[in-house]
Amino acid sequence: MEKFEKMTAIVAPLDRSNVDTDAIIPKQFLKSIQRSGFGPNAFDEWRYLDHGEPGMDNSQRQVNPDFVLNQPRYQGANILLTRKNFGCGSSREHAPWALLDYGFKVIIAPSYADIFFNNCFKNGILPIVLDEAKVEQLFKEVVASEGYQLSVDLTAQVITTPSGEAMAFEVDAFRKHCLLNGLDDIGLTLQHVDAIKAYEARRKAEAPWLFN
């Protein structure tokens, strides 16, 4: 996993609540057996006017000019600003893979669905929770000024707006540590092999039917 420490980047505003993972990456793209290559199909049904299928040349497709990510001013955005309960629905990790492949390293929203939130951290994406009022303020600022950028500093846990306003955010200490160092969870867990084996031995004695 790639490390995340800090970034300053263009912000794209996706003004919808309850954006589900089916919308982030539609089902026909889940047939891939790879982890990469989902970016061109992120938000496929909103982004293009024609129906997308795996293997299509996306550069030849009919783009939906009304969809926010297609507007010239948001090209190159690495920060996604959105509304509450982002990433609800299916557990598909293809959703964060698609967002990351598109270029999003940071998401800012008032709340997230649990599985999606967790999946982000496993892939080097930082999902930041800000209260509704702050998110509303950022939406207004982003829309008002073209080229709007935010600076996100994970170490200091602070977002800085172009006017210099600092917005602090919370992040779980363990997840922060993993993101800052690009750590693989499996390697960390395998440091506790003895504890896992001890648990198994105890459990086998207590509940042998679980080890049939």
Added chain:
Amino acid sequence: MAGKTLYDKLWDAHVVRCDDDGTCLIYIDRHLVHEVTSPQAFEGLRLAGRKPWRIDSVLATPDHNVPTTGQSAGVEGIADPIARIQVATLEQNVREFGITFFPMNDVRQGIVHVVGPEEGATLPGMTVVCGDSHTSTHGAFGALAHGIGTSEVEHVLATQCLVQKKMKNMLVSVDGQVGPSVTAKDIVLAIIGRIGTAGGTGHAIEFGGEAIRALSVEGRMTVCNMAIEAGARAGMVAVDEKTIDYFQGRPYAPKGELWDQAVAAWRELVSDADASFDTVVRIDAASIQPQVTWGTSPEMVVGISDTVPDPAREPDEVKADGMRRALEYMGLDANMAITDIPVDIVFIGSCTNSRIEDLREAAVVAKGRKVAATVKQALVVPGSGLVKKQAEQEGLDKIFIEAGFEWREPGCSMCLAMNADRLEPGERCASTSNRNFEGRQGQGGRTHLVSPSMAAAAAIKGHFTDVRELK
């Protein structure tokens, strides 16, 4: 000291170790695997030179991509080349790692959440995971079950553990009795309508109360299945005699002395009388009527006798905007009667409603009637090969076929339309599945979530209708 909730007990029994900040390793007893969310996890194991920790805990079957006709041809019979590669990749992976597998032409194959309990591979008191959000289904038996992402699939394969913090406890108590023809599906849709799709975020939900206790275990599976649609990764119901009876004699369930020992432990899987919950929601069962979703989120749901809500009456502007967008996508007008909405397609199936009781419930309505001429297609897709066999022994297939339904082979099918069963743009479907998101059943498709009997009734009438008036 206060008593423990069911979730507290399940959590405590599975903690391997915890850090000071509450980040814990939780031991996983059962890992269910399907073709869509596992290939990258197996590839990760290979790249790191890792082996699965406990292969006897893993059970795999293809379900999302499989066609619902011509399954006897096996993987080679899958027309879509990309889907075929994915199912073939699962077959290669289970062979390479030595994992128990029910392939496409095995009678035990089916939707992973139907197959697990049916085989007794899911048991009370277990921790169950699968790379699928509807894993919450297995909580119906007093298990701690939830969906995980592919990185976690790899993590569980490699370590038998998940990294987790404990969730909060929520009790949803459905008090009193439901009226006739009000099913588990209606109960859970009403719950989601009440608490919203983020109402259970950060919580494990225990469903309790007289109406939940009165449900069969299959009905409880329907309720727990949709816990994720209320935002909760895990939903669960306390163990009772029905739970224990369900597992008697199932292939992977314990036998003999081990059975007695297991049953004694399972009887403890209830919340203590003095347990406290962080959140408690009470719902009056008698107030629940058959439910129909009208929008593009499961929380956009009303009773069959209601009308489509009007965004003009919604004070929250963000919410009203979402409602307007949903109405536009769904091609509906505010204030129209739900019973005036016609349907093009009917889908009876999915991990929510494809078990034998669901098929019986729909067959009661279909028996001796005909699918309306205006309905283009009505599909019945059993949840597993064994459900299909049982239904055929009971003659349900004939009832459906005579009424004009298509009787298909098991899989996820039109719930998420990864196979050939899908809606065309603008088509409107009465569906017993779990998600009415935009494009879920096919790009531009319009989904209304209902119970099996309400889906069958819509097929017969050609529009939504109160199933209670059909009988």
